[in-house]
Amino acid sequence: MLMDFARLGWMRWLLCATAGACTLFLLAPLVLLIALSFDSSPWLQFPPPGWTLQWYAQVFHDPDWLASFITSLEVGSCVTVLSVLLGLLCGFAITRGQFRGREILRGFFLTPMILPSIVLGIALYSAFLWLHIAGSFAGFVIAHLVLALPFSVVAITGALEQTDKSLEDAAMLCGAGLWEARVRVILPAIRHGLFGAALFSFLTSWDEVVVAIFMASPTLQTLPVRMLGELRQDLSPDIAVVSSLLVLATALLMGLAALFQKESAR
Amino acid sequence: MTQAFLELRNIRKNFDSFTAIDGVSLQIPRGEFVTFLGPSGSGKSTTLYVVAGFIEPSAGEVLLNGRSLLGVPPNHRDIGMVFQRYTLFPHLTVAENIAFPLRVRRRPKAEIAAKVDEMLRLVHLSAMRDRKPAQLSGGQQQRVALARALAYDPQILLMDEPLSALDKKLREDLQSEIKRIHAETGVTVIYVTHDQEEALRLSDRIVLFNHGGIEQIGTGEDLYQRPASAFAAGFIGNSNFIDIEVLENRNNIGDVRCPDGSTLSGVPLMGRTQTGKAQIMLRPEHIRLTAEAEGIGGHVTDAAFLGDVMAHTVLTGWGQEIMVRTPRQMFMGPPAGVGDAVRLGFAPADAFLFVPH
Ligand SMILES: Nc1ncnc2c1ncn2[C@@H]1O[C@H](COP(=O)(O)OP(=O)(O)O)[C@@H](O)[C@H]1O
Ligand SMILES: [Mg+2]
Numbered sequence: 001m002l003m004d005f006a007r008l009g010w011m012r013w014l015l016c017a018t019a020g021a022c023t024l025f026l027l028a029p030l031v032l033l034i035a036l037s038f039d040s041s042p043w044l045q046f047p048p049p050g051w052t053l054q055w056y057a058q059v060f061h062d063p064d065w066l067a068s069f070i071t072s073l074e075v076g077s078c079v080t081v082l083s084v085l086l087g088l089l090c091g092f093a094i095t096r097g098q099f100r101g102r103e104i105l106r107g108f109f110l111t112p113m114i115l116p117s118i119v120l121g122i123a124l125y126s127a128f129l130w131l132h133i134a135g136s137f138a139g140f141v142i143a144h145l146v147l148a149l150p151f152s153v154v155a156i157t158g159a160l161e162q163t164d165k166s167l168e169d170a171a172m173l174c175g176a177g178l179w180e181a182r183v184r185v186i187l188p189a190i191r192h193g194l195f196g197a198a199l200f201s202f203l204t205s206w207d208e209v210v211v212a213i214f215m216a217s218p219t220l221q222t223l224p225v226r227m228l229g230e231l232r233q234d235l236s237p238d239i240a241v242v243s244s245l246l247v248l249a250t251a252l253l254m255g256l257a258a259l260f261q262k263e264s265a266r
Numbered sequence: 267m268t269q270a271f272l273e274l275r276n277i278r279k280n281f282d283s284f285t286a287i288d289g290v291s292l293q294i295p296r297g298e299f300v301t302f303l304g305p306s307g308s309g310k311s312t313t314l315y316v317v318a319g320f321i322e323p324s325a326g327e328v329l330l331n332g333r334s335l336l337g338v339p340p341n342h343r344d345i346g347m348v349f350q351r352y353t354l355f356p357h358l359t360v361a362e363n364i365a366f367p368l369r370v371r372r373r374p375k376a377e378i379a380a381k382v383d384e385m386l387r388l389v390h391l392s393a394m395r396d397r398k399p400a401q402l403s404g405g406q407q408q409r410v411a412l413a414r415a416l417a418y419d420p421q422i423l424l425m426d427e428p429l430s431a432l433d434k435k436l437r438e439d440l441q442s443e444i445k446r447i448h449a450e451t452g453v454t455v456i457y458v459t460h461d462q463e464e465a466l467r468l469s470d471r472i473v474l475f476n477h478g479g480i481e482q483i484g485t486g487e488d489l490y491q492r493p494a495s496a497f498a499a500g501f502i503g504n505s506n507f508i509d510i511e512v513l514e515n516r517n518n519i520g521d522v523r524c525p526d527g528s529t530l531s532g533v534p535l536m537g538r539t540q541t542g543k544a545q546i547m548l549r550p551e552h553i554r555l556t557a558e559a560e561g562i563g564g565h566v567t568d569a570a571f572l573g574d575v576m577a578h579t580v581l582t583g584w585g586q587e588i589m590v591r592t593p594r595q596m597f598m599g600p601p602a603g604v605g606d607a608v609r610l611g612f613a614p615a616d617a618f619l620f621v622p623h
Contacts, residue, residue, distance in 0.1 A: 169320055170353035170411075172340045174367035175418065188357035
C-alpha cells in the first residue's frame with residue numbers, strides 16, 4: 001500500500017510529532033481548566049500556588065448549582081426519550097412509508113441542524129410567548145427537542161435503512177403483527193442506531209446554551225445557562241469545578257458509547 | 267372438477283403505470299412442489315408476494331380451499347417463507363429463531379422446546395442451536411430459515427430464490443435437502459428460481475414466467491419435450507433456432523427451406539402456420555455430425571470433450587453457430603475436430619416449429 005505506515009521511514013516521526021502536537025493543542029485548554037478547579041487561589045492564579053478540594057465541596061453544597069444540574073438532567077432525559085420515540089416514528093415513515101415527498105420530508109427534518117441556533121431561539125421564544133409556555137419546563141423540552149430530533153432521525157433512519165425490510169416481512173409471516181414485528185425484531189436489530197440517537201439527543205440538550213438562554217427563567221436554568229450567568233458576574237473557581245465535572249460526564253458517556261459499540265461489534 | 271387447494275385467478279399487479287404481472291392464473295393441489303421459473307423481472311416474486319400477502323393485487327383472486335385470502339393479513343395466512351436474503355433475526359440464537367413463530371403464537375413452553383428440537387433435527391443443525399446467525403455460513407442460515415418457516419406447520423411454504431447466494435456445490439446439497447424435507451413434511455411448496463436446472467431437479471410442476479405472464483405450466487419433461495413457445499424452448503435446456511420458410515403444407519407436415527437453400531420435408535407444423543417465414547428449434551442432442559451429402563453444411567469451430575458427451579460448435583454457411591452434443595456411445599470413429607467440414611443431420615420430426623410474433 002502506498003501509505004503503509006511501516007514503510008514511511010523518517011516521515012513516520014514527522015507524522016507522530018504532528019499528531020502529538022494536535023492532541024496537545026486540543027487537550028491543553030481542558031487540562032488547564034481541570035488544574036484550575038483544584039487551584040487553592042480564589043483568583044484562578046496559574047500556576048496554582050497550592051491544591052485544594054474546597055471548591056468542589058462548595059459547589060456540591062450550593063443549592064443553586066444542584067438545582068440547575070437537576071434541571072439539565074431532567075430536560076436532557078425528557079428530550080432523549082421523546083427524541084428517540086419521535087425519531088423512530090419518523091424513521092419508519094421515511095424508510096418504510098410509500099407516500100409522495102418522502103425525500104423532501106427527510107431533508108426537512110434536518111433543517112434545525114443548519115439553521116443558526118440564535119434564529120431558532122428567537123423563533124421558538126416568540127412562538128412560546130404566544131402559546132404561554134415561555135419559561136416553562138415543557139417549553140424548554142420542546143425547544144431542545146427541535147434541536148435534538150435531527151440527530152435522532154439521521155441515526156435511526158440510517159440504521160433502519162441498513163436493516164432489510166424482509167426481516168420485518170419474515171417476522172410477520174411468523175405470525176407477528178406489524179408493530180409486534182417491529183418491536184420484537186427491528187428494534188433489537190437497530191439498537192446501535194437507537195443508542196446513538198439517545199446519546200446525541202442527550203448531549204445536544206446537555207451542552208446547549210444559545211436556545212436555552214431564551215427558554216430559561218430565573219427559577220428554571222440548565223447548567224450551561226447558570227454557568228454563563230455566573231461568568232457575567234465574575235470568574236470564580238466554581239466555574240472551573242462545574243466545567244471539569246461537565247468534561248468528566250461527557251467522557252463517561254463517550255466511554256459508555258465505546259463499550260456499547262464494542263459489545264455490538266461482536 | 268375438484269376444488270384446488272390453492273388457486274390464483276387472473277392476478278394483475280400494477281406499480282403506478284407499470285404492469286408487473288397480468289393475468290396470472292394457476293391451480294395448485296395440496297402437497298405439490300411447484301416452481302416459478304423465469305428470467306429476472308418476469309414477475310415471479312411479485313406473484314409470490316401476492317400469495318404471502320405483502321402485495322395486494324390490482325385485480326384477481328387468491329383462494330385457499332375455495333376461500334379468498336385477500337382480506338387476510340400476512341400474519342394470519344398460515345404461510346411459511348424463506349427469503350432470498352438472509353432474514354434470521356440477528357439478536358436471537360438459532361433455537362430462538364426457530365422458536366420465534368411459536369412464541370408469537372403463545373404455545374406452551376414444552377411444546378416449543380419439542381418442536382425446536384424436531385426442526386433442528388429436520389435440517390441437521392442440532393449442534394448449532396446456540397449460535398447466533400452471524401456465526402453461521404450462508405447455507406446454514408438458509409437451513410435455519412427453512413426450519414423457522416416450517417416450525418408452525420404452515421399449510422404453504424414459499425421460497426424466493428433461497429439458494430441464489432450460495433455456490434454451486436452447496437446449492438446442490440441444499441436442493442436435495444429441500445427435496446427430502448418436502449417429502450418428509452408433505453407441505454405444499456411454491457419455489458421461485460431463475461435457474462432451470464434447479465427447477466427441473468426440484469419440481470413436480472414448473473410454471474414458466476415471462477414478461478409478467480405465464481408462458482407454460484407443466485412438468486419439467488413437458489416443458490422440455492413439448493415447449494409451447496419459442497421462449498419456453500429457449501429457456502429450458504439448450505436450443506438452436508434456425509430461421510426457415512415453410513414452402514408446402516401437407517396435412518400439417520411441412521416442407522421447409524433453410525437459409526442456405528437446402529430443403530427438408532417432414533417437419534411437424536403443429537398447426538402453427540400455413541406457409542411462410544417461421545423458426546425451427548433443434549436440441550443439440552438431436553443433431554448428428556454426418557459425412558453424408560445431405561443436410562446443412564458447415565465447419566467445426568469448437569470441439570470439447572465433456573466426459574459423457576462431446577460438444578461441438580458448427581458454423582453454418584450463413585454464419586450461424588449451431589450447438590451439437592453427441593453422447594459418448596454414439597461416437598463413430600474419431601470425433602470431428604476444429605476446422606473439419608461437416609454436415610448436420612437430424613430427424614425432421616425432432617424439429618419444433620415456432621412462428622415469431
Ligand atoms: N415495488 C415495486 N415498484 C415498482 N416496480 C416493481 C416493484 N416490485 C417489482 N417491480 C417490477 O415488477 C417487475 C417484476 O418484478 P419481480 O416480481 O420482482 O420479478 P422476478 O422476481 O421475476 O425477478 C420488475 O420489472 C420489477 O422492476
Ligand atoms: Mg425475484
